[in-house]
Amino acid sequence: MKRMLTRLAGVASILLLTTQMASADGKLSLYNWGDYINPELIDAFSKEYKVDVTLDTYSTNEEMLARIQAGASGYDLVWPSVHMHDIMQKLGLLQAAHPNQMPGWENIDKAALRSHEDPQGDYCLPYAWGAVGILYNKKLIPDLKSWRQFFDYAKANPGKVTMLDDLRETLGVGLIMTGSSVNSRNPEEIEKAEAFIMQQKPNIGAFRYDVIPLVTSGDIAAGHYYVGGVLNVLQNPDLLGFVIPEEGATMYQEDVCLLEGAPNSENAELFMQFLMRPENAAKNSERLTNGVVNTAAVSLLPDNLKTNPSINPSPEVRAKLQIFEDLGKDLRVYTRAWDRIKTN
Structure with missing residues (x-):
């Protein structure tokens, strides 16, 4: 009888938990990059769980971190890049959401567990990845393949290309072009990268x-940009192109992280589970044109995404992609170099 009562109590607890999750009334506040989630998913989650979802956006990891450190409150989930995930976790700004214990975790590609601080996925959920290459106008540059070609065009047509207003991304190109790692801690290598970008700056229309x-x-011919631009390429393939340059490029991956002190942590964890559903991951990838980290979602993607060389590059191209790491105090060398590039 005691065992039976224990079992019944356990069943009752499960039913109660299920009922609570199915009617998780309340709020959820998201702080994400601009245009980095399919709005249909937010609407679907809100309707399914009767949760009022708000979304604020940021442009850089540094902007997001500065706002959180300055005391911005009320946010539940943020989408830091992997190296920023590491920084925020070391700073005590995140709490363990344990996505690795949630339904759907079995679909997450374990190769996407790139965080040094969170190698098992105790804190954050891998979200999406992609390359950072060049979006270009085919009428102005019919066949773009390399950074060298990008900079040669800029030299012949000053002001007709742009680069990202991001110290790691743009100095990263300089490091690639001077033969160094995008995570170099060597001041001489960073100085060479700075000199390379400074040499190109008179021909760059803007960061x-x-x-x-x-x-x-056609106001500009080409722009240093994220693979999400492939969405526009697919909509206008005769006019636009996107390329991962043959010299190599940076790649990014963002994780979904629960902030320490999040006011709606239960709904936040529920949203993580919602994102892990294969159909939702596929719908998100169709909108973002990113690489997916959900293995069960790949078969649900349309063929033009599954076979796109920018979204799902070959092993040879992937081998030339570099992801940023947390540089700690050495980031100051990059910051000073970037300040000189922007002000001189």
Whole structure:
């Protein structure tokens, strides 16, 4: 009888938990990169669980971190890049959400557990990855393949290319072009990368993010940009192209992390589970045109995404992609170099 009562109590607890999860009334506050989630998913989650979801956006990891450190409160989930995930975890800004214990974790590609601080996925959920290459106008540059070609075009047509307003990404290109790792801690190598970018600067129209309309209109011929621009390429393939340069490129991966002190942690964890559903991961990838970390979602993608060499590059191309690491105090060398590039 005691065993039976224990079992019944356990069943009752499970039923109660299920009922609570199915009607998780309340709120959820997301702080994400701009245009980095399919809004249909937010609407679907809100309707399914009767949760009022709000979304604020940021442009860089540094902007997000500065706001959180300055005391911005009320946010539940953030989407840091892997190296920023490591930084925030070391700073005590995150709490363990244990996505590795949630339903759907079995679908997550364990190769996406790139965080040095969170190698088992106790804190954050791998979200999406992609390369950072060049979006270009085919009428102005019919066949773009390399960074060298990108910079040669800029030299012949000053002001007609842009690079990202991001110290790691743009100095990363300089490091690639001078034969060093994008995570170099060697001041001499960073100095060479700085000199390379400074040499190109007179021909660079701007350091900026909002380049898609400019490339589409032909106001600029090419822009250093994220693989998410492939969405526009697919919509206008005769006009636009995206390439991972043959010299190599950076790659990114963002994770979904629960902030320490999140006011709606239960709904946040529920949203993580929601994102792990294969159909939702596939729907998100279709909108973002990113590489997916959900292995069960791959078969649900349309063929033009599964076979796209920018979204799912060959092993040879992937071998030339470098992801940023947390540089700790050595980041100051990059910051000083970037300040000189921007002000001189």
